[in-house]
Amino acid sequence: MVAESLSAGAFLGGFKLVKRIHAGGMATIWKVTREDLSLPMVMKVPRLKDGDDPSFIVSFEVEQMVLPKLSGPHVPRFIASGDFSQQPFLVMEHIPGGSLESRLPEAPLPPDKIAGIGAKTAAALHDLHCQRVIHLDLTPDNILFRKSGEAVLIDFGLSRHDQLPDLMAEEFHLPMGTAPYISPEQVLNVRSDSRSDIFALGVILYELSTGEQPFGDPKSKAGLRRRLYVDFVPPRALNKECPRWLQEIVLRCLEVDPAKRYGSAAQLAFALQHPEQVVLTPRAERGRRDSHWTIFKRWMNYNKFGPSANRSIARHLDTVPIVMAAVDTSPEMEALSDSLRKAVKRIFRTERNARLTCVTVRKTPLVGLDLGVDEAGQNLHVQFLIELKHWARALEIPADRISFHVLEFPDPAAALVNYARANHVDHIVIGARGSSTLRRFLGSVSSQVVAEAPCTVTVVRGRIRPEIMEQVAKPRVRRGIVYYYMVYLLTSL
Amino acid sequence: MRIAFFADIHANREALEACIYHSILQGVDKHVFLGDLIGYGADPEWVLDTVMRYYENGAIVVLGNHDEAVLQRSRNGMHSDARYAVEWTRTRLNRHQMKFLSGLPLQIDEHDRLYVHANAWAPNQWGYITDTFDTARSLAFTRCRLTFCGHVHERYLYHQNGSRSVNAFVPQPGVDIPLSTHRRWLINAGSVGQPRDGNPAACYAVYDSALNMLTYFRVPFDVEAAARKIKEAGLPEWFGTRLEQGV
Structure with missing residues (x-):
């Protein structure tokens, strides 16, 4: 069978040809159906004639080889392909709408x-x-x-x-x-x-x-x-x-x-x-x-x-990652943000072509009015941005490879994860605030980011002094008390 | 059918064991042994007994130059250490094992596939296929679309299009490579027992005839144990060190 003689209603490789939607110099494209598949599909049939440019044939071979290897929303789904020993073809998902x-x-x-x-x-x-x-x-x-x-x-x-x-x-x-x-x-x-x-x-x-x-x-x-x-x-x-x-x-x-x-x-x-x-x-x-x-x-x-x-x-691609530093610039977190900077510096020492995006979250109230200004009437967004840039200065990363973002969101972890996903971030570096009973009970921002991030996450923690570690390790009883108190609070709402 | 290709085992028990285990996990239905079962390594008896067991269960085995050397009296064209290994190996084999070796064919055709140790133009001359010219020559001597071979101890995939030009490709382990039916292919399966591409891990290939897909694998094995046994057997010590370096 040759591509020229195909007509609507004919079958090829188990697919029914419904309508020819394109007839180009190299291939014809048919809308096709198969009983067991509900997905809209097209079949690409190369024009193979003696004297054709052999690159037509090789390029079809290449597509037959590459398309089945690809997946995800950015390529048409591969369905089937027909062998060169009979009539070659390629069936894939039909993406309607123009190019x-x-x-x-x-x-x-x-x-x-x-x-x-x-x-x-x-x-x-x-x-x-x-x-x-x-x-x-x-x-x-x-x-x-x-x-x-x-x-x-x-x-x-x-x-x-x-x-x-x-x-x-x-x-x-x-x-x-x-x-x-x-x-x-x-x-x-x-x-x-x-x-x-x-x-x-x-x-x-x-x-x-x-x-x-x-x-x-x-x-x-x-x-x-x-x-x-x-x-x-x-x-x-x-x-x-x-x-x-x-x-x-x-x-x-x-x-x-x-x-x-x-x-x-x-x-x-x-x-x-x-x-x-x-x-x-x-x-x-x-x-x-x-x-x-x-x-x-x-x-x-x-x-x-x-x-x-x-x-x-x-x-x-490994040499050009997008690294995201999730920074908490509040004054009490200075030691931690310092450790975070050191960790970022270490990454940039080996990844010279990496790009850094510094992100901080300004937590907005879930309900109620957010004025966006502090008591002195200063714009909080701008204030956060200034602090973020101040934090990054010591990294000495050239301006065209660094950017700064203040996210305003009631849920910091979700804001960070969404940002990482939308911006194709390859590596998140985030600080974990010290251990406390309540934090372990409620779950920290960093642990939530680790659980949900679409990429590698490095969690940075300032060195914890042994006596603090002991305090953290001890209070099992107190945890129980907190638990009952929380249950009490919830039930009394 | 999923077929595993083991070439150039060279009496390396550790490598063969690791590859057999790996191939079972790959759901392989059949094994093809592409020659040079023995020579260099310290475990010719175990390797031969294992291959013979597979043979009785339907595996295909072809002859390699080291296998042939054990059967012959004169061994011209082999360097002295390899010749020593051949002499040593002969003293270890029983009548049953020698008989098995002497019955091995030089090549076998199966459907559109040719299995041969060195090449198709003169399988008993043991000429190496090291480039696209050798490949074109070998492909001209078989009607089969796929040629599976070993002998050079390095994995290579050659392909030839309708206009007969041949190109080479170094396949990556673990990647399924579709073998287009529009062209002819020569598959060098690499070496199980003595890889020489700088990576000591054993190398073998699996071909899926239903999907027309080829996959190479690299399997780590206890190189130190294999090298130690070579030393203990009194075989030239560099047979062991080359295993550790994969050269």
């Missing part, structure tokens, strides 16, 4: 919309990278959105899985990707850097901000190579409404040298989620393209770009 491509005619979009789309896509990329896959063909066409809001990435035909043979690189020695979005290192045939996807997302953010493509759509290899030395018109020169922080983010994504881009998609998502924390550099102020002389100098040097060392994605 990001359909939003492009509306560009330039408002900055907050761009940041929202960018952060969701970056979160999806980070999830993909954590599963050891680099997409290498991120385009607006390949980004869909679930009804619940999460971005879904599709089309893994050019992808690279860290632990599987890279069929693409081994077969073809020409740069592979989509011309407007391909990263400079991919042009040089490097397929092992997860930051290539960050470059492609940078192109998409540029497009959403200006309505134009930074490098156009070159058709030749020489045209693709231009992005290694010719820069582009900065977004703010094309759209005055584009804020400085957005230009800063876009230009950082589009750096020619991957090491100058965001280290991970999680770090990019973080910047897009907290525009007010983006540190502005000369990138934000750039108003026009570089002079011909500067471009000429870069052209003279660009051939020196060697392919970067082939290293594993997982090992790279």
